[in-house]
Amino acid sequence: MEHLLRKPNIFKFDDAFRTRWLGFDHSAFSPTSFADYTTERGWDKERLLDGDLAGAHPSQQAKTRKDIALSAAAMVQSWLYFGFLEGICQERVDTTSFISANIEADGYRTLHSNELFDILKSSNAIATFLEHHDHAQAKVAFDLLAGDLLAANEVCNRVLKFTFHPSLEYPEWAPLLESILPSILLMLEAIEGMAKRFYPTHPRLRLDRRHFPPDAQRKRLERLTRLGWCPFTLDRLSRTTNNSVMSWIEVAQFKRETNRHTSCESSQCRLYQIDPNSYQTKHVSPTCKCSFQSPNLDVLQFSLRKGKVPAITVITEESQLRLDITTFDVGKRGSYVAFSHVWADGLGSVSEVGLPECQIKRLATMASVIPGCKRSCFWIDSLCIPRRKDLRQQAITLMAKTYSTATAVVVLDREIQMAGAASSEEIFLSICGSGWMGRLWTYQEAALARRLVFKMKDGLYELIPSQLPPPTLPLITIWTHLAKQLRKLTTESDSGVQTISSVQATLASRQTSKPDDETLAISGILGLDASILQQHESEARKATFWKLLRSVPQGVIHLPGRKLTLNGFRWAPQTLMYQPGHGSNTMFHPDEAICTDDGLIGDFEGLFLKNTVKTRPDSRIYLHQEGGSGYEVIGVDDSNLDFAFDAIVLAGKGLQELVGREGIGTAILLTKPALRERVEYCGECTQRLLIRSASPDTMRGAGKSFEVTVQRRHLCLT
Ligand SMILES: [Zn+2]
Numbered sequence: 001m002e003h004l005l006r007k008p009n010i011f012k013f014d015d016a017f018r019t020r021w022l023g024f025d026h027s028a029f030s031p032t033s034f035a036d037y038t039t040e041r042g043w044d045k046e047r048l049l050d051g052d053l054a055g056a057h058p059s060q061q062a063k064t065r066k067d068i069a070l071s072a073a074a075m076v077q078s079w080l081y082f083g084f085l086e087g088i089c090q091e092r093v094d095t096t097s098f099i100s101a102n103i104e105a106d107g108y109r110t111l112h113s114n115e116l117f118d119i120l121k122s123s124n125a126i127a128t129f130l131e132h133h134d135h136a137q138a139k140v141a142f143d144l145l146a147g148d149l150l151a152a153n154e155v156c157n158r159v160l161k162f163t164f165h166p167s168l169e170y171p172e173w174a175p176l177l178e179s180i181l182p183s184i185l186l187m188l189e190a191i192e193g194m195a196k197r198f199y200p201t202h203p204r205l206r207l208d209r210r211h212f213p214p215d216a217q218r219k220r221l222e223r224l225t226r227l228g229w230c231p232f233t234l235d236r237l238s239r240t241t242n243n244s245v246m247s248w249i250e251v252a253q254f255k256r257e258t259n260r261h262t263s264c265e266s267s268q269c270r271l272y273q274i275d276p277n278s279y280q281t282k283h284v285s286p287t288c289k290c291s292f293q294s295p296n297l298d299v300l301q302f303s304l305r306k307g308k309v310p311a312i313t314v315i316t317e318e319s320q321l322r323l324d325i326t327t328f329d330v331g332k333r334g335s336y337v338a339f340s341h342v343w344a345d346g347l348g349s350v351s352e353v354g355l356p357e358c359q360i361k362r363l364a365t366m367a368s369v370i371p372g373c374k375r376s377c378f379w380i381d382s383l384c385i386p387r388r389k390d391l392r393q394q395a396i397t398l399m400a401k402t403y404s405t406a407t408a409v410v411v412l413d414r415e416i417q418m419a420g421a422a423s424s425e426e427i428f429l430s431i432c433g434s435g436w437m438g439r440l441w442t443y444q445e446a447a448l449a450r451r452l453v454f455k456m457k458d459g460l461y462e463l464i465p466s467q468l469p470p471p472t473l474p475l476i477t478i479w480t481h482l483a484k485q486l487r488k489l490t491t492e493s494d495s496g497v498q499t500i501s502s503v504q505a506t507l508a509s510r511q512t513s514k515p516d517d518e519t520l521a522i523s524g525i526l527g528l529d530a531s532i533l534q535q536h537e538s539e540a541r542k543a544t545f546w547k548l549l550r551s552v553p554q555g556v557i558h559l560p561g562r563k564l565t566l567n568g569f570r571w572a573p574q575t576l577m578y579q580p581g582h583g584s585n586t587m588f589h590p591d592e593a594i595c596t597d598d599g600l601i602g603d604f605e606g607l608f609l610k611n612t613v614k615t616r617p618d619s620r621i622y623l624h625q626e627g628g629s630g631y632e633v634i635g636v637d638d639s640n641l642d643f644a645f646d647a648i649v650l651a652g653k654g655l656q657e658l659v660g661r662e663g664i665g666t667a668i669l670l671t672k673p674a675l676r677e678r679v680e681y682c683g684e685c686t687q688r689l690l691i692r693s694a695s696p697d698t699m700r701g702a703g704k705s706f707e708v709t710v711q712r713r714h715l716c717l718t
């Protein structure tokens with residue numbers, strides 16, 4: 001993983017990052033393709049990947065089990081590392097550039113990637129491309145590279161399986177794979193990232209997600225937590241970036257303040273969850289005792305009633321501080337700054353209470369340096385949103401417009417403010433890894449901004465998601481994955497309206513202290529009227545939200561977590577924010593359905609049974625098509641109540657996606673006769689299921705199985 005650093009240095013690393021070279025004699029054979037590497041060396045690839053380690057090579061027979069596992073792992077390491085590199089470079093790779101000369105105390109040499117980038121640059125096939133940027137000349141080399149990346153991924157996935165389900169026959173096999181796979185995965189990501197950068201339009205080059213071996217992943221998260229990172233943030237970064245980003249944070253030793261996130265979990269950051277009863281607004285310095293100032297409530301009320309944005313100007317007269325209110329028409333470019341902050345940092349309040357003078361002066365100073373901001377005019381919720389319910393509602397209705405009208409949105413986050421503007425990648429990480437990035441409201445605040453500015457250690461930093469600064473690290477993969485997250489900070493369309501699918505994908509790694517705010521906080525980016533939502537509370541508000549959206553992807557029914565209990569909306573998730581479990585990416589579905597008071601109406605494709613089946617969530621059910629494929633299903637909801645169903649609606653592209661893998665589906669109980677014309681059945685979602693295609697052997701062993709037919713039906717899910 002040395003290639004993740006700007007100035008690689010193998011000697012900097014301690015044992016946690018060291019990869020043992022298991023000693024396979026790679027150089028004994030001439031360079032060959034990745035596909036032929038095993039066969040040329042007399043190894044049976046299929047046996048090896050099926051875990052028949054003794055039968056994979058003639059020399060294995062006479063060895064002890066321990067040695068069998070060791071030589072198989074050594075083979076896999078050499079194949080995936082040097083076999084892959086030689087395959088794509090189409091020439092001999094000097095292994096001494098990657099393997100240390102010294103033998104360490106444990107008897108092994110060290111495999112390192114200090115010279116990975118230089119080797120790639122000097123390989124004939126790739127250099128042609130890198131130097132000339134000539135797609136025509138390099139097409140062949142990149143076709144080969146893309147093909148080999150896919151093949152190597154496939155091999156990685158097959159051997160990774162042994163780390164999740166260790167072999168009883170060869171107990172050393174899984175730990176050996178755990179130790180060699182991280183460096184291989186990081187090398188593949190580096191090459192994939194570089195290739196993608198130089199040839200972004202290549203049809204077969206993808207940015208794939210790769211699992212880290214479970215033990216290595218757990219240890220890496222523990223070490224990152226010790227560097228001060230919040231488990232919730234780490235979980236978000238793990239799911240939204242790649243292994244290279246996670247390992248880079250570690251090897252580059254990007255620290256966070258210690259002891260802040262000690263009680264947090266991967267499902268929730270407790271530091272940012274606010275209890276309004278015990279919340280205390282903070283001064284700039286803990287010793288400051290200055291008085292609080294608040295704006296005139298009557299003027300504020302007048303502005304909100306007129307549907308105008310009230311912004312604050314700080315007037316100092318004879319060392320007395322006074323807050324004036326200037327009102328701005330929405331829709332026009334307002335000459336004020338809107339602040340986006342997280343309450344946990346101490347800037348939270350309401351208009352009636354106000355903020356300490358020291359904080360107000362600080363905000364005005366920041367506003368004064370933003371071009372286009374007249375008289376240091378600024379808007380912040382703590383001064384401009386009253387506690388009084390009717391005024392609060394009006395302010396929230398105006399919220400989206402408040403941010404989209406401002407000349408700039410300035411982000412204040414304690415962690416981002418401590419970061420220096422060192423390199424593109426470090427700036428990106430400080431933003432992507434901040435508490436601000438994990439909050440509900442800040443999503444819309446950033447997405448609607450005309451200009452997005454971050455307060456950092458050395459001053460203000462403007463981020464233009466569509467024109468990000470170029471990468472500075474030699475290998476591009478880290479930049480690419482962080483940039484992808486930053487681009488999500490802006491709306492995709494000119495109208496500023498996002499799709500519910502992309503909103504859900506972003507919300508899945510955010511949280512809030514007030515669950516009832518969820519629909520309000522995203523209404524602006526979805527083009528919905530927050531005032532209509534505010535006429536309702538809790539579940540009724542959520543049901544209204546879905547009705548206002550009207551047309552939604554059918555995949556919504558497969559999202560993990562609890563559902564609403566209101567009739568007609570029992571298919572709808574309680575929240576789009578973080579939920580553990582399978583299926584959080586099911587919203588991307590080509591077919592839509594319509595949200596109505598009666599239910600979710602659409603043409604759903606699924607597996608239909610002849611009779612109702614009753615079962616327990618944890619018992620496996622087998623299904624088959626007449627004379628055709630078999631399927632195995634099991635419940636995945638967090639419930640142990642029995643459930644019944646007559647149909648299963650599948651997520652994604654349905655059956656065609658199931659071949660050789662598992663998918664998500666929802667069990668439907670078709671109960672009542674049709675309520676409306678064209679609706680063939682009403683149905684109730686009774687359980688989310690994991691479904692996978694079952695082999696004929698599995699089906700024979702299963703005994704009883706239920707016959708299903710694939711049909712598309714017009715359903716109303718209640
Ligand atoms: Zn935390």
Ligand SMILES: [Zn+2]
Binds near residue numbers: 291359
């Ligand atoms: Zn103060």
